[in-house]
Amino acid sequence: MKAATFFLGEVSDMNPVIGLAEKVKILKKLETHGYQIAFYILQNEDLAIEAIKTALIELSMDDTFFRKSQTVQQQIMKRTCMYKSIAVKQK
Numbered sequence: 001m002k003a004a005t006f007f008l009g010e011v012s013d014m015n016p017v018i019g020l021a022e023k024v025k026i027l028k029k030l031e032t033h034g035y036q037i038a039f040y041i042l043q044n045e046d047l048a049i050e051a052i053k054t055a056l057i058e059l060s061m062d063d064t065f066f067r068k069s070q071t072v073q074q075q076i077m078k079r080t081c082m083y084k085s086i087a088v089k090q091k
Contacts, residue, residue, distance in 0.1 A: 018066040027056055034081040041085040051084040
């Protein structure tokens, strides 16, 4: 088993690199539920869209998010959408 040495560009099997297409696929699966949460909180389509966009952008930059189980990803998405919805509402 190879050790992870990022400065040499190698990655071990324990820490696989997630490609952009796979990230998009995962986020698309979570997007609808996230929008529903945001809309429920905000009761406004435009604000819900703003909240879900910021949530998706934030999650897309977190590589550890994509290595978690689907159940944990859903929990994180729910929490992130709630926080982003509250932040949008307070603007």
